[in-house]
Amino acid sequence: MPEKAPITSSELGTLWLTYQEKTMILRMLEYFIEKADDEKAKEIMTSLHSDLELYVGKIITIYEQEGAVIPVGYTAQDVNKDVPKLYDNGFDIMFVRLLKQISMGLHALNLTMTFREDINILFEDLTALTQKYYRICSQYLLEKGLLVRTPFVSMPKSVEFVKNKDxxxxxxxxxxxxxxxxxxxxxxxxxxxxxxxxxxxxxxxxxxxxxxxxxxxxxxxxxxxxxxxxxxxxxxxxxxxxxxxxxxxxxxxxxxxxxxxxxxxxxxxxxxxxxxxxxxxxxxxxxxxxxxxxxxxxxxxxxxxxxxxxxxxxxxxxxxxxxxxxxxxxxx
Incomplete structure (x- = not known):
């Protein structure tokens, strides 16, 4: 038996989808980092960019080991950092936070369609990374007054059951x-x-x-x-x-x-x-x-x-x- 089983169709597909998404996010982060006027926001996005580059590299390594062609994804040709700001007033972190919501769902789903241990671990690690940055972005936006909480409610004092179809x-x-x-x-x-x-x-x-x-x-x-x-x-x-x-x-x-x-x-x-x-x-x-x-x-x-x-x-x-x-x- 080989040390590692060949990757399956679902594993190849989930890695391909992840490569597309992550290379897009990297390009957008590069622009937002360049235009950031808040040091803390810039620090969050720079750290995320560095972490995501690592995982894109891991996906490329798996592709190369399997003899598969590397997807094109999104490259330096898809971003121009030397242009005026297109968004202002905290949009960069609001946008990153929404991307992390999307990524959390994707990584959890991808994890259910993989079998090989190294790919399982990759998606487990990406899930943990995504949850970490979602929390960081949420706290940043709350501190800046840019995130609205859901309405508060009176705490229930008893358990109720539905009594009729009304x-x-x-x-x-x-x-x-x-x-x-x-x-x-x-x-x-x-x-x-x-x-x-x-x-x-x-x-x-x-x-x-x-x-x-x-x-x-x-x-x-x-x-x-x-x-x-x-x-x-x-x-x-x-x-x-x-x-x-x-x-x-x-x-x-x-x-x-x-x-x-x-x-x-x-x-x-x-x-x-x-x-x-x-x-x-x-x-x-x-x-x-x-x-x-x-x-x-x-x-x-x-x-x-x-x-x-x-x-x-x-x-x-x-x-x-x-x-x-x-x-x-x-x-x-």
Whole structure:
């Protein structure tokens, strides 16, 4: 038996996906580090960049040992650090924090699809690293007053059980039907939805004003309108229960129209955020018991999926979509 078993198809695929994501993040960090005007933020991002470079190197080593071609991913050609700031007021760490949310889910999923010990350890280590930087970014934003906590609530004094099906009621067909107040689980997912879309909105507004290709520019403008609509819909649900709506007090796109990133990189980043939104909406639907919430989440999911599909077609048309490793076609 060989000392190490050959890597499987799922291991090759998860490593490929991780390489794409990490090389994109490295390029974006390089720009944000260059433009950082806060020393602590710069320190956080520089440390993260150094740590991620190490793991990209480990993935390259595994590929080389297996005789597999190294993916292209995202390179120095996809970033231009010598341009004006595209974002201001804490956006860099807000953006990194959201990327860490995405990465936590990806690494946990990838870990369930790997078998070889060295690859298991790689994803375990990446998970721990991601959790570490998510905590650091959250604490930084809280200290700066740039992160809004979920609403506080009176502590329950007794355990209650659902007594009848009215707990589920909130018919979307009958707006006069009685609605119970939102529970804390539902509020958590709604709050997270607004928070993520607020950061995503500023990101895509910046992308829209500096994209080179007119079709890409139009795509980003459509994405901004989609994010605004989702924020408005979720906010109305919280307002109906007298709950405060999160409004991020920072992270603005500036007036710059000079692109720090390639259209290819910005399209991929938007695609990654769409995938995260689809997963988050699915979780929100699964854990919401008031039946108007899954109905709304399903509409969001449909709209985001259609938007992401449109983006995928643009990327293929422009020749920006790198193919994942393929299985052998035995018919050929």
């Amino acid at each position: 707990y589920l009621s909130a018919s979307t067909l009958n707006p006069l039907s009685q609605k119970r107040t939102l529970n804390t689980v539902e509020v958590a997912h709604l709050h997270k939805g607004i928070e993520a879309n607020l950061t995503g909105l500023q990101m895509i507004l910046g992308f829209a004003q500096c994209a080179h290709d007119n079709q890409v520019k139009k795509f980003f403008h459509e994405g901004a309108e989609l994010a605004k609509g989702i924020i408005k819909e979720i906010s109305e649900l919280m307002i109906q229960d007298g709950l405060p709506v999160p409004q991020t007090p920072g992270g603005n796109a500036t007036r710059s129209t000079v692109a720090p990133f390639s259209d290819k990189l910005m399209m991929y980043c938007t695609s990654l955020f769409c995938s995260f939104s689809l997963g988050s909406n699915s979780l929100g639907t699964a854990f919401s018991l008031r039946n108007d919430l899954p109905a709304k989440m399903s509409i969001f999911t449909k709209d985001i999926f259609e938007y992401a599909h449109k983006g995928a077609k643009i990327m293929i048309k422009k020749g920006w979509t790198e193919e994942p490793p393929q299985m052998v076609n035995h018919k050929e």
